[in-house]
Amino acid sequence: MNTLLISISIILLLSLGWILCHHLMYGDDLAELEKEVGHFFGSNINIESKNVEKNNSYHLGVIGLFFICASVSLYLLIGSYQYLDSAKVDYNIDYLLVADINKGQKLAEENPGDPLVLLGLAQSYIDGGMYKDALGILEQLLTIDSENAQALGLKATSMYYRDDRVITMDTSLVIARALTLHHEELNTRLLIANDAYLKGNYQKAINNWNIVLTNKVQSFNRDAIYFAIDKSKKKLIPS
Numbered sequence: 449m450n451t452l453l454i455s456i457s458i459i460l461l462l463s464l465g466w467i468l469c470h471h472l473m474y475g476d477d478l479a480e481l482e483k484e485v486g487h488f489f490g491s492n493i494n495i496e497s498k499n500v501e502k503n504n505s506y507h508l509g510v511i512g513l514f515f516i517c518a519s520v521s522l523y524l525l526i527g528s529y530q531y532l533d534s535a536k537v538d539y540n541i542d543y544l545l546v547a548d549i550n551k552g553q554k555l556a557e558e559n560p561g562d563p564l565v566l567l568g569l570a571q572s573y574i575d576g577g578m579y580k581d582a583l584g585i586l587e588q589l590l591t592i593d594s595e596n597a598q599a600l601g602l603k604a605t606s607m608y609y610r611d612d613r614v615i616t617m618d619t620s621l622v623i624a625r626a627l628t629l630h631h632e633e634l635n636t637r638l639l640i641a642n643d644a645y646l647k648g649n650y651q652k653a654i655n656n657w658n659i660v661l662t663n664k665v666q667s668f669n670r671d672a673i674y675f676a677i678d679k680s681k682k683k684l685i686p687s
Contacts, residue, residue: 548572556585561592563599570602579610598666600626601635608639615643632663641676650680 552569559565566589573582586603589596604622608615615623626636641656657677661670 545572545576549576549578563589563593563596566592567598567602570599570606574602574606574609577609579606582606583610595629597626597630597633598635600629601633601639605635605639608643613643613646630665632659632665634660634663634666634668637663645676645680650683654680654684 549569549572552565552572555565556562556569566585570582570585570589573579573585583603583606586599586606589599590603593599600622604619604626607619607622611619623636623640626633630636637656637660641653641660644650644652644656654677657673657680660668660673
């Protein structure tokens with residue numbers, strides 16, 4: 449879930465809680481004040497409870513409305529709900545991911561040319577939607593090791609999302625090269641399967657996910673693959 453949305457929700461709930469406490473304490477404080485005034489001045493002041501509640505509710509409503517409007521405005525300006533699940537570049541990414549990227553950049557500076565370090569940094573960039581940055585790192589890696597199938601798979605994935613989920617001719621060439629080097633390459637097969645699923649070609653998606661399950665080199669969540677296959681099979685059944 450979007451970190452900004454969670455933060456705004458927490459702030460809004462805490463603010464409303466504070467307002468509610470103030471609302472509950474307001475009547476008690478006013479009644480105590482009335483008692484003290486009557487004690488010292490022999491006053492016959494009598495503040496009707498309904499007037500207290502009316503006045504208190506007015507301030508409660510205004511303050512509550514202010515917080516709600518401020519939170520909604522902030523979220524619309526920064527959060528934009530409609531872009532939460534998009535594959536476009538988002539530089540306002542989660543602080544933990546930023547930490548991973550910073551760590552990866554530092555490791556890359558300390559270990560120039562290390563394929564594992566460069567792969568990790570490229571993956572962090574992809575996770576953050578920074579596909580151009582990922583491609584730059586992957587090109588650097590492929591200059592060192594041109595037959596790194598995993599790097600080619602990540603390159604094809606970065607190109608796919610950079611181009612708004614379109615497999616162009618250039619991306620197809622990278623895919624073919626990756627599969628020539630490693631027939632079950634994880635990122636490449638997932639890319640093909642996911643693209644096929646989105647286009648409604650469920651059998652093609654199932655075929656590629658089944659190939660992923662034969663991969664003994666790269667680690668992945670097998671339960672997620674089984675779930676995707678089962679979901680696709682259900683879509684193949686005529687309703």
